[in-house]
Amino acid sequence: MNMSTKPKLEVCLSPALLALYDLTGATVVIVDVLRATSTICTALYNGAARVIPVDTVEGCIELGNRLQAITAGERDGKVVPGLQRGNSPYEYSRDRIEGKSLVLTTTNGTRMLHMARAAGEIITGSFPNLTSVCDHLVEAGRPVVIGCAAWKNRVNMEDTLFAGALIHRVRAHFEIACDSAIIAESLYLQARQNIFNFLRNASHFKRLSAYGLEKDIVYCLTQDIAGVLPIYRDGELVRA
């Protein structure tokens, strides 16, 4: 393949920067490693019929009632009163989610999904479904924008690191002419021997650890334990 014919791959490190990227015809990979996109692929991997991302807690409760679906979510890393479940992937084992619909609202990840509506295609990425995402991107051959959910618009370590892991795996198939992509891959190359330890300094790692959620973090950093590709169609995330 000639270099100039390869599709572009770019990384957007914060939702506040998304307007700078041309999403037309692109596959947008939404990334919220701790924990929205890890939880989404886990629920779908374990047989959830669909995951419906919504922006607000009120919208989550209203839609959950209307669809008789499970309501779930978090704000600032914590469970929200009025929702049935939280944002831990461990709450979505097969016996608890198979065949059911989930309405989900999170601090950063669900908002990013809605912002990317102009894209040709929207999928979600996380370490638990890394290979599924890579395989799809290479096969689809579209331009790619990796959209990091970040933390309240601040660039974060874990989503940048995942972007780097993804780039490192697919770089031969894309033109990488985006400084953020190079920065992300560089971070991943430094961290990959022990991502868990590397992330100990990350602000959201500290936040979740303080809530006793280290087990969640370990899960969210484990590659390919929920190998499914969530794709966003008509307002719902379903298995591709």
Added chain:
Amino acid sequence: MNMSTKPKLEVCLSPALLALYDLTGATVVIVDVLRATSTICTALYNGAARVIPVDTVEGCIELGNRLQAITAGERDGKVVPGLQRGNSPYEYSRDRIEGKSLVLTTTNGTRMLHMARAAGEIITGSFPNLTSVCDHLVEAGRPVVIGCAAWKNRVNMEDTLFAGALIHRVRAHFEIACDSAIIAESLYLQARQNIFNFLRNASHFKRLSAYGLEKDIVYCLTQDIAGVLPIYRDGELVRA
């Protein structure tokens, strides 16, 4: 020094994210490595009376006329018709700038200076004055926000890399609880053996190289060859 008493150091990777940072009482270090802040410290090091940053080309010409000052700047890395000089540090040798005033407008750097007006103190940083900046930050003991000028709001390699170099030098004196700061330092640690080669993949490196400006890039990546501290006072950058 007790850890909790150390002032915070944070990094803002794009002007589009600056509103997320509390600049009150902080020292803001504006960084536009290629080439605005490298050129600013060079001009002041070589005896310029002051450098006045302005946002627009029209404003630059108008103020230059009024003050009988040198007008200079670039847009998209290129010289602007109507201005007397460009944005190359090599245009500001002592025989050409000593005692004179310079009115400067650039694509990214000058805008960032104006955006940071809420700060307690604004200085500019670049490799040619790295040690001067480090010494000042440690001595002042204020909270620090490193503000990367980026490229039209997109995160760039060279400013992130400089932020990392700065953090690596002063980290013992500050509380570093900002993911962008950790990412920047990680990038620097990967790049420091040969920053020039590392930057070959950066988008603005390619842009400037295409204009034959590799000599400028080498200059802008050389540490402590213009050891002065530009400080922003009453709309002007002067030697501290």
